[in-house]
Amino acid sequence: MPALGPWWFKYLHIRNITTEYTGKAQRHTEALGILYSLAVTLLLVTGYWLLVTGNKSCHAKDHKKYVLHPNPLNHNPLDQFSLSLYCFIASSGAGSRFQVPGKNFHAECHKECLPVPSVIIHLFILSFTHLLILMYIINESKFVFVRRFSYLCSKEYFSSMIFNIQRFSTHDGKGIRTIIFYKGCPLHCLWCSNPEGISFGYSILYDIRNCKGFGECIKVESRAITRNNNHGILIDRHLINNPENLKDICPAKAITVAGEHKSVNDLLKEIEKDVPFYGKDGGVTLSGGEPLAQGKEVTSLLRELKSRNINVNIETSLHVTWDNILDNIGLINTYLTDLKHTDLDKFRTYTGGDAALVMDNLIKLAATGAHIIIRIPVIPGFNHTEKEMQEMIEFVSSLPVREIHFLPYHTLGMEKYNMLGLQYRFGSVKPVRDPEIEPYVQYAQSKGIETKIGG
Numbered sequence: 001m002p003a004l005g006p007w008w009f010k011y012l013h014i015r016n017i018t019t020e021y022t023g024k025a026q027r028h029t030e031a032l033g034i035l036y037s038l039a040v041t042l043l044l045v046t047g048y049w050l051l052v053t054g055n056k057s058c059h060a061k062d063h064k065k066y067v068l069h070p071n072p073l074n075h076n077p078l079d080q081f082s083l084s085l086y087c088f089i090a091s092s093g094a095g096s097r098f099q100v101p102g103k104n105f106h107a108e109c110h111k112e113c114l115p116v117p118s119v120i121i122h123l124f125i126l127s128f129t130h131l132l133i134l135m136y137i138i139n140e141s142k143f144v145f146v147r148r149f150s151y152l153c154s155k156e157y158f159s160s161m162i163f164n165i166q167r168f169s170t171h172d173g174k175g176i177r178t179i180i181f182y183k184g185c186p187l188h189c190l191w192c193s194n195p196e197g198i199s200f201g202y203s204i205l206y207d208i209r210n211c212k213g214f215g216e217c218i219k220v221e222s223r224a225i226t227r228n229n230n231h232g233i234l235i236d237r238h239l240i241n242n243p244e245n246l247k248d249i250c251p252a253k254a255i256t257v258a259g260e261h262k263s264v265n266d267l268l269k270e271i272e273k274d275v276p277f278y279g280k281d282g283g284v285t286l287s288g289g290e291p292l293a294q295g296k297e298v299t300s301l302l303r304e305l306k307s308r309n310i311n312v313n314i315e316t317s318l319h320v321t322w323d324n325i326l327d328n329i330g331l332i333n334t335y336l337t338d339l340k341h342t343d344l345d346k347f348r349t350y351t352g353g354d355a356a357l358v359m360d361n362l363i364k365l366a367a368t369g370a371h372i373i374i375r376i377p378v379i380p381g382f383n384h385t386e387k388e389m390q391e392m393i394e395f396v397s398s399l400p401v402r403e404i405h406f407l408p409y410h411t412l413g414m415e416k417y418n419m420l421g422l423q424y425r426f427g428s429v430k431p432v433r434d435p436e437i438e439p440y441v442q443y444a445q446s447k448g449i450e451t452k453i454g455g
């Protein structure tokens with residue numbers, strides 16, 4: 001569907017329709033905002049109308065001299081503008097005279113004698129500023145009709161990139177859950193089991209085992225994809241013109257494209273199919289990638305879910321700015337929060353990120369009273385030693401957080417690295433067995449922390 005609205009709409013982050021209503025005071029502020037907008041709109045429409053019709057209706061004989069006295073060009077820009085606008089609105093015809101409010105002189109106005117270029121520029125600036133303010137009001141609005149307008153303008157722009165929706169999951173939270181996997185993560189953990197979720201754009205997976213050499217992909221992306229002399233194809237992903245060309249192109253499903261734009265409403269439609277199965281504990285889990293790195297689309301979805309009383313868990317690395325977390329506080333029931341390491345150097349080497357940011361966010365988030373479950377991935381060669389685990393458990397025990405889940409390293413995502421044309425650096429590492437984690441479990445329990453092995 002084509003985008004509805006100018007390209008810069010997306011930078012205004014207009015939210016989707018929501019039925020949530022948070023308070024009276026906010027409603028009053030909005031009502032004033034909307035009244036203001038209507039008044040300015042009326043003023044602008046009048047101004048433009050007079051500008052367009054001015055020349056036709058004026059009876060002045062001498063058009064060469066300025067008859068708006070004193071000559072507005074001698075005034076500062078604000079005076080020029082207010083005199084001109086006042087003249088537009090107050091003068092009922094050629095040669096009308098009026099007292100300029102707040103000034104000790106009279107003006108005589110002929111519409112065609114106004115400094116038209118200056119007025120047009122001012123009107124445009126005012127219109128643009130006004131539009132921005134209007135969009136801000138729409139963005140923040142709790143009035144459904146205002147948001148419905150914004151939705152019409154923004155359907156395409158305000159979608160998120162999703163790479164999977166897993167239904168009827170019994171992992172990643174209590175009960176039966178719908179798991180939405182957002183595409184894009186600020187980290188790149190070397191053991192990540194969802195490598196197709198790390199990039200914020202499309203990812204192209206090629207499974208040579210399924211390739212039958214049909215060559216349909218070569219027809220649509222001939223610069224990037226060539227036939228391999230031995231078997232299958234060679235892909236230069238940098239040369240792919242449009243990944244969408246490759247969606248569903250391969251009859252053998254050897255090429256698949258991870259990533260699909262979904263609006264909040266699209267996601268709600270999917271979620272609503274599963275609502276009857278959630279029962280008392282189930283709900284939605286936002287996963288990824290990093291859901292908190294997705295911006296306001298996630299907040300819009302969370303508001304909608306809250307207004308429908310749907311339980312929400314979020315799987316997050318907390319490697320995002322605090323603002324991204326703050327925007328969603330009160331909309332999430334449980335945070336399933338990764339704690340990978342407390343050592344800054346090791347964290348940076350293995351994930352490309354900043355452990356201090358994660359720990360800082362975790363301290364702030366815990367202080368808000370949010371329900372947090374810490375998840376520690378147990379990764380050989382990275383944090384799988386008693387000393388490192390104890391440091392992490394000590395850190396957790398200093399917070400008002402009382403549950404840790406240990407996630408043993410596994411190799412389930414390994415094949416995807418091949419399919420993405422990436423190197424898997426943990427190829428020789430053996431999966432971690434539950435008994436290896438037992439000492440960490442006991443240490444955590446000795447600190448009064450509940451534990452579980454697995455997600």
Ligand code: SF4
Pocket residue numbers: 185186187188189191192193194197198288289290317351
């Ligand atoms: S934080 Fe999670 S999704 Fe992001 S790279 Fe690490 S393991 Fe993958």
